[in-house]
Amino acid sequence: MLRLTWVQPEDLIGHELHQATQDGREPSAVKARWKAAGGKEAPLRAGASPEPASRYLRQLAEDLLDELADLPSRLADSEPTSLAKIKASCPAWPTQPAGTRATGPTQPAGSGPAGPTQPAGTRATGPTQPAGSGPAGPTQPAGTRATGPAQPAGSGPAGPTQPAGTRATGPAQPAGSRAAGAAPDPKKGGGTPQALASDPTPAATPTQARLEAAWLGRAVGCLLGKPVEKLPLQAIRALAQSTGNWPLNTYFTARGVPTQLLTQHPWNRRSASTSLAENIDGMPEDDDLNYPLLNLLLLQRHGKTFTTTDVATLWLDELPAGRTFTAERIAYRNLLTGLEPPRTARHRNPFREWIGALIRADVHGWTNPGDPAAAAEQAHRDATLTHTANGVYAAMFTAATIAQAATGTADIHTALRTGLTVIPPASRLAKALTHAIQLARTHDDFDTVVDELHATHAPTHHWVHAIPNTALIAAALTHADGDFTGSICRAVSGGWDTDSNGATAGSIAALLAGSPAALPDHWTTPLKNRLATTIGDFNGTGFDTLAHLTHTLTHLEAPRP
Structure with missing residues (x-):
């Protein structure tokens, strides 16, 4: 029996009930109806339950999914999906570097094609260069940990750099141990200076x-x-x-x-x-x-x-x-x-x-x-x-x-x-x-x-x-x-x-x-x-x-x- 994962309505409804609770909707009445009809919880780790639901339960699951979608969310204003609203809610939205121009489409996403396209299946090719060719830009050495609450980006110049591509001479730090050169204890002061969003x-x-x-x-x-x-x-x-x-x-x-x-x-x-x-x-x-x-x-x-x-x-x-x-x-x-x-x-x-x-x-x-x-x-x-x-x-x-x-x-x-x-x-x-x-x-x-x-x-x-x-x-x-x-x-x-x-x-x-x-x-x-x-x-x-x-x-x- 084929049980295609991640699409069966009787499996989706349990996940949608969890999602509704998380994003500020009130799903308790819908949840009660699903449970009363014999509906089960969503699979914990698998993408599909082992047995298909009855035709009745499957139809009910589809109807309840649509009902849940219509419920209002108390988080709608603080968690928009529209790009314009997202940007309006971000006081430190980064400015674009001088000389760059906006790359977004002039029409809303999904409103139509963005001009002629290459035929499906083609892709640009060209001569490749040897692995690691070209000089690498400078990177900051590991171990310069900032402390204190996260701040907006752009916080001033980085510390001294070493050439990228140079291999660390000491042993790699295993997971769980703090890297050498960690920053001061945040409880004792210090921290990350506040960034300026206007400094791209x-x-x-x-x-x-x-x-x-x-x-x-x-x-x-x-x-x-x-x-x-x-x-x-x-x-x-x-x-x-x-x-x-x-x-x-x-x-x-x-x-x-x-x-x-x-x-x-x-x-x-x-x-x-x-x-x-x-x-x-x-x-x-x-x-x-x-x-x-x-x-x-x-x-x-x-x-x-x-x-x-x-x-x-x-x-x-x-x-x-x-x-x-x-x-x-x-x-x-x-x-x-x-x-x-x-x-x-x-x-x-x-x-x-x-x-x-x-x-x-x-x-x-x-x-x-x-x-x-x-x-x-x-x-x-x-x-x-x-x-x-x-x-x-x-x-x-x-x-x-x-x-x-x-x-x-x-x-x-x-x-x-x-x-x-x-x-x-x-x-x-x-x-x-x-x-x-x-x-x-x-x-x-x-x-x-x-x-x-x-x-x-x-x-x-x-x-x-x-x-x-x-x-x-x-x-x-x-x-x-x-x-x-x-x-x-x-x-x-x-x-x-x-x-x-x-x-x-x-x-x-x-x-x-x-x-x-x-x-x-x-x-x-x-x-x-x-x-x-x-x-x-x-x-x-x-x-x-x-x-x-x-x-x-x-x-x-x-x-x-």
Whole structure:
């Protein structure tokens, strides 16, 4: 019997009831009707319940999903999805660097094509350069931790820099231990000076080497998290501890894990054969890499003035439906039934504030160095195909953070503060990020940070929801001072959506590192400069080639007739 995940109405209704409670609606009457009819709770970790519902329950679930969608939300004013309203609610929205021009479409997203496009399936090519070619820009040394509550971005000049691409001489910091050179105790004064939103970072194209590091970092972080995706926090800790890999500092392995422990907590069944240390042979396919590849195609075909409709068309042309999950699968289904953006994000889509839009944000940041506003606006047009409110904010925050990091002149704390300037300060995500960053600055032991985050979010949020996962990413990067190994290991060791969190933390930390040479060999060598995918003709492509293609898009304008 086929039980297609993430689309069955009887499974969606339970998730929508949780979503309604979180976003300020009052679903108790609808919940009572569903329970009285014999309806069940949403599956805790799987995408579908094992048995189909009766025809009556399925029809009731569809009707109740529509009723829930019509309920008013008390958070509607503080958590808008419209870009204009988001910008109006952000007092420190970053200004664009001098000499740049707005990249958004002149029509509302989804109102029509953005001019002629290339035929589906084509993509720009060109000579590639050797891995690591070109001088890397300067980066700030790890260990310059800021303290105190998060402030808006742009806070003055960064400290002394060292050449990007230089490898740290000391051992990598394992997850859980505070990086050397941490800032003063926030309880004893000090802290981060307040930023000025009117001081944008001058636009500077990141070197191809820096972009290659970012692609590699995204892949490594994803690969680290793949075997433990969906596992509870205590299982992740127990599996790593059983092989002496705690605090986490390298890929997971099954060698030495007691049989009883593996029986109780088996590896992710889809990933173990390609992502445990003894099995890695190149980068296996994962949606955390597929979506950045799709966004390369998006910018090649439409430039930075793409619309949400362009994103939808590209997906139908290039993205196999079976490679979509949660909000993306719902939106894909909605497109096939004739709905148009942005309704595709709202119609019977209880996953619209989950992590799917965040994992699509990197390319928007990589290609807008020093222009976090443009990066956030691009991420918004992409995200609103599938997400609303905090699901969209997570993508905007990530894109803006990456855009700031891509200049090579900002440390991780400045980059994260920049990310906070593009999301509504009264939103649940902004509050969760501020809390997470403060926890990371306060506690020396990262396990304590993780335990507090889980105590705060786990009782009310699904393990794929954007709010707890984005908060964990920010905490990991903050606690590790942007160190690559420290950041990815903290992000993955914190649980929840481990491969996505590792991927985003790895992308940002590697971007700050500046070049592939700055990433420890034990992480990158097993990837063999090769990526597997079903997107376009990218299967088998090297990360140096992906960096070259990304580099050509950093100042790309829209195609003209």
